[in-house]
Every structure is written in structure tokens, then in C-alpha cells.
Amino acid sequence: MSGRDLFPGVSEAEWRDWRWQQRHALRTPEAVARLVDLSDAERRGLALTAGAFRVAITPYYASLIDPHHPFCPVRMQAIPVAAEAEAAPGDLRDPLGEDRHRPCRAVVHKYPDRVLFLVTDTCAVYCRHCTRRRITGGEEGAFDRAAAEEGIAYVRAHPAVRDVLVSGGDPLVLGDERLGWLLRELRAIPHVEILRLATRAPVTCPMRVDDALARLLRGVKPLFVVTHFNHLKECTPEAQEACERLVDHGVPVENQTVLLRRVNSTARNIAALNQRLLAWRVRPYYLHQGDVAEGTGHWRTPLACGIEILEQLRGHTSGLAVPHLAVDLPGGGGKVTLQPEYRLGPAPGGTEFRNYRGERYLYPDPPEADCSCPYDEVFHAGPARRSVE
Ligand SMILES: *Cc1c(COP(=O)(O)O)cnc(C)c1O
16 A cells, blocks of 8 residues: 555545645644554653644655654654653753844845745644754744845845745745745846745655746846755655756755754665765755754764764765765854864875775875966956955
């Protein structure tokens, strides 16, 4: 029996309608229990987290759940367990210290030339590992048009902002009209060079990515879609169609994976996922160390786990399949990246390295050390030609 059979009487047209998927998302313990033989931990998780963190699972994403295995990666990302109600040491309500960098409700401005732009507090599926659960929990309230207009005015007034990451919540819960208005407003700001749209729709509600949406996104180019696949089990024909539709329309797609303990926390999982995504022309971007969001302690891996995964990817598979391992520092420090150390140290005449096989090699010191570029004075001098401030 396929997961789809769990929803008898649903027409093909309904199933393929993203609004039907969102309207029929499973939101209560009873609805989830009708589909899955709930474990004791899940039963308690649903009860203990009710009111604190939202639950929603689209019928499509629910159809991927293995109803017989409590460690199914889709199931674990969608159904809370009792551990989600527990506070781990270091857990923070605002793990990335974003509220200190929020000049207005919609905008988080932490880095000099780019901002995060929040457009909604809702998602089609709520990830149990969500880092912005203080927002998707609903305490702050919804984002209305006034919040968006205030955010647009902020970006317009700040010429240093050349990159806007539209996020939430999941911006693709919005219809084309509202989303199109927002993206075109941002695109019309002369100093905004690139847009990014962070969405899990290709994973959780791939029917949202239809031709009309792909044309809309292409129409505000350059825009990169940044999605969030965590496991090969999410790589279905529907997900492939969504990703390829975007790329075929000229919209580049990047992927950010969150390292989730006991879901994808082995090199085998990350390699298989990233190789598949590359075959769909989706480029692995970040592999995120878990943030210290409330109730997510049970997801987090030791830092050494992520480094070991990179160690087993670099050199062994396509460099395009090797993501940056990012740690977003608690309290607002921003992202830093980690990688295995290949540099063993200085050696006579150069630097000694080990390669991915553990063999030693010397890279010789260059004959000269002055790295300034004499043509800079000419090329980057006039305002007309200046490409980087
Ligand atoms: C991650 C993040 C960005 C984007 O960072 P990149 O390294 O450019 O992908 C921007 N703003 C905030 C607040 C972020 O958390």
C-alpha cells in the first residue's frame, strides 16, 4: 500500500492542488493518529507541545511517512516526540540573537550587505527542528501588508543591502499575487542586486511549484530558490519535478540541509542526498549544525560529527556535492564554517598537507608575497565601473 492510499476518495486534481494540500494538512493528534500507529513518545510529544509549537503535515508529506517505523526520517521531522518538550542546556528562545538585529518586524539585518526578510509566520509543514519556532509558534502574530511595507521601506532606505533573503515561515504558503507583489517591490529597489527565496515547498508541498510560479520567480531574476531537503526519502518524483521546473525556467536552486541526529547524521546519508540533488541540478549549499532553538536539543549532533561527514565527502565525491558546514553562533554571532584540517603545518620550503587519503604532500611557498593588484587603481577607481563597494 502506498502512502497515497491513506487518503481514499481524493481526486487526482485535488491531490495536485497545493491549496487543497494546505487546507487538508494534519494539525491535530487525532488526525495524525488516524494515519500513523503513534509511539508512546509521539503520543506524549503531541500532547506536551500542544499550544507551544504548531503541527501541520500536508497529505503529500504524510504519504511519505513509514507508518511502521518510529525512526522514519519524514516521520521524525513531522511528528513531535516527548523530548521536544524538554529544555536542553543552552537552549534559547531566540537562538540566533535575531531580535536584537530587527529594525522592523519583517527585517533581520545582521550582516552588512544582506538582510533576511520575513513574510509569514506559517508553513505547510512545521519542521520539528525549526530554528525560527518563536515566530512559527504564532506568539508574535501574523505578518500583514503593513509589516511588509515597512520592511520594503527599510530596504529602500539602506543602499548597502544588495541581497534580500525572503523567508518566514515559508513564503510559498502565500499565493502568487501577494508573493509577486512583494518580490516585484523588492526587485524595483535599484541597489537590491539579488533575491533569495527560502522555501521548503519542493519538499513538503511540491505541487506549489507550478509553471505560473516558476515564471513569476524568473520574472524577478536574479532570484535563487533555497530549499531544504534533509533525506533521500524526500527525493520523490514530485520533488524532482518541482526542482527541475524551477531550473528549466531559469531559476537556480540551492539546498540547505540541517544535520539531524539519527535522521541524516552519517556521511552515507549526506552523500546520497547531495548526489541525487546534483543530478536534479540542485546545488548543496549549507550543511547546518543544529541551532540551539528551544526543544531541539535531541536533534543536535556533536561538532565532530559534521566535520567527519565532510571528511568522508571531500575528495571521495564531486566537489559540487560537498556543502559548507555552518555553525550559526548562539546569541547573534552569525555563521562560521568548519572543515577538516588538511594543513599539517609549515615544512622546509612550504606547507605540509595531508590529502583525503591521508597521504602527505608539500605545497611550496611562492617566490613573492605581495598580493596587491596594480590594475585595481584603474579598474575600481571610477563610480561607473565600481562593482564592489
Ligand atoms: C544565514 C543568514 C543570511 C545569509 O547568509 P549567507 O552566508 O550569505 O548565506 C543572512 N541573514 C541572516 C540573518 C542569516 O541568518
